[in-house]
Amino acid sequence: MAEKKTKKEHPTKKDTKTAAAKAAHAAKTPDKDLGKNARIGVYICHCGTNIAGSVDILAVQEYAKTLPNVVHVDNYQYMCSTPGQKKIENDIKEHNLTGVVVAACSPRLHEPTFRTATKQGGLNPFRFEMANIREQGSWVHMHDREGATEKAKDAIRIAVAKAALLQDLVPKSVPVTKAALVVGAGVAGMQAALDLANAGIKTYLVEKSPTIGGRMSQLDKTFPTLDCSQCILTPKMVDVGRNPNIQLMTYSEIEEVEGYIGNFDVTIRKKARGVLTPAEAEARGIVGGGCNGCGDCDTVCPVIKPNPFEMGMKPRKAIYIYHPQVVPLIYTIDFDSCVKCGLCVEACGEKKAIDLEMKDELVKIKVGTVILALGYDIFPVEKKEEWGYKKYENVVTSLEFERLICASGPTGGHLVRPSDGKTPKKVAFVLCAGSRDNTGIGKPYCSRFCCMYSLKHAHQIIEKIPGAQPYIFYMDIRSFGKMYEEFYYRIQDEGAKFIRGRVANILEDPVTKNLIINAEDTLLDRPMQLEVDMVVLAAAVQPSADTDRTRKLFGVSCSLDGWLLEAHPKLNPCGTTTAGVFLAGVCQGPKDIPDTVASAEGAASAASIPIHMGEVELEPYFAQCIEEKCAGCGMCVNLCPYQALSLVEKEGRKVMQVTEAKCKGCGTCGGFCPGGAIWMQHFATPQIIAQIDAFLLGGEQ
């Protein structure tokens, strides 16, 4: 007997599929008896005192008992706990419920939990409806017990009205393409791509610039270990370049995105590089040809441009590589400045790697999941005019300082000041240059890693320049990581001077080009003036220039500051509200290198799950056509942004037909259909009207 019961409770996969097929069919047309004989169970959650503190639970419970179709009402401390869920499971059987309403937190948090409990109780999981009486109830009306209680009663009445009309629905399973896309090949994108590739997943790594490596490759050393950034990054770059599972697409941009989790169709614009890789050359029948990075072209190119990798402090040619360690080691022509003189073609000779007539190419790929690792840019700190950046030569940004102090940088690692090439002795570091700035010019947030790299910079000048004195103007020192606080004390001991106070303005001595800093020492409570040789602004970080365009292509939201928004800041930090799209690194918000790599590994893990599962379930909120009502006007066909609807000939007339795989369930068609012929599953017109009626008429009936 017990065995039999167990079997019934846990149907085999085959059973489920057969039942699913039947239910799916049943849901396609609205049930004539929908709502008749509905038996609803209502559960009110205390959420400790989160709800019970502002809502009169017992009054709400008594009220819920009076609602039509409600046959059972209960309340519990924590409905999401195992005993809370067990109540639902048991009551469904005991009271023969046809629908379940839980009045608790937001459905965005616990709808899946209670759907599972509903299913465990033997009811279709879509027979569940949630009343949000916490996020949109008790928490926002904390001091208005009466208001919160009345609102909770109404929210339950509205939910019960919908629950009575809910239908059995079956999620659609779709296969997942066994490939992933990573956008952006900084350290985050590289790590994510390597993890995915090593997990056996074909990974496309798309990078807009000609090489991978991102911001980290521009850095000299990394805090607090002081290991050379390129030394630890280059091996990773090489790994990425030679991993057979990674298809590297540098100098490429995302052009178009279609589809959904498991089945994204992405179009990538491969920008015309003007230079053929050995493989491309071979494809054109040039034996042993293609670019091998020899640099003969570079030598003869007459066009000189500033190299953005060196923050414009070193020249490059119109045909260029950013630095000797680029991956892939292939030259790129900057067609905006190329004069097409043909000298490079001549110099390249038999390799025939250069094609001055090359055009952009569009490449289509199909992937199951996507990771966005779009990185960051430096805040244009010249907006803070008082510090004179771009006005005074000896005021530089931290990223410019990185290149100036780097052995492979424009000065070969000798720190000199830009105005006269002299070695600076007194260097001031201005922290929070644009961060934690509520003036409307800067950024309100903390850029998180500037404190630490400024400490590193201070150390570097003490180490490299005998007798040099760094001054650090700070608001707070935030040394938040492992061994970071210890690093802070080390730099203090090495002799860096810390002055707490925001720099008011910086003036230049026109003769010596020295800089005069006016600031307030808030610890000594007095204004101060200091003359230094050079100023380094620890500029705020902001989302990279392409972030907004790219996020819109993938349907990912952003915060007010433009950083990409995670699905949940605590519980789903790598996911987004677009299923199958994940976030890695700084595009989500400022992170230092360890946090960036950790987030990339998290994103890679999350993105590999659907791929390894092989199929994903889509919420079955598809549009359905009620054919007897459809006039075949075709308005909905044009409204659908996904081309999911079409008109088909049936019994001598035209009716709308839905391609379920394309329908995402927005309901834009259902919101328009003049004949009411579209049945939006789970958000059907009668269900919404019942909610409206319940709110506005229900209370007075």
Place this chain on the structure above:
Amino acid sequence: MAEGEWKPKILGIICNWCSYAGADLAGSARTQYPPDIRIIRVMCTGRVDPLFILKAFVDGADGVLVSGCHFGDCHYLEGNYKAAKRMFLLKSLLRNIGLEDKRLRMTFVSASEGAKWAVVVKDVVDTIKSLGPSPLKEITR
């Protein structure tokens, strides 16, 4: 409730991805706002049939708020544009039948704008309170 004090009945139909998440964020941040609004969640404001709003006014709503994602941010590409168009037309219809079009409001609140949600609700409640009970209530009764 004090005797005779009128409380407006305001229906909010809001999208799951932006405004509902924004309203949830207002809750997590414990941002306080007036309780005179009841929420119905749809996946997208594009789902909002003008019929729903008319039905709400016929049923005796004093105000209706439709809130979705910012333009360009719609989870479903362009549902919010279509909703905005419909609301625009509906407002003109409301004016034509003699109902103040301020009773219908469409706003755009993103998932990160919890504070804005509270401001929006307060503003809607204040507007409806200044307009008083819907005149349709007398007619339909």
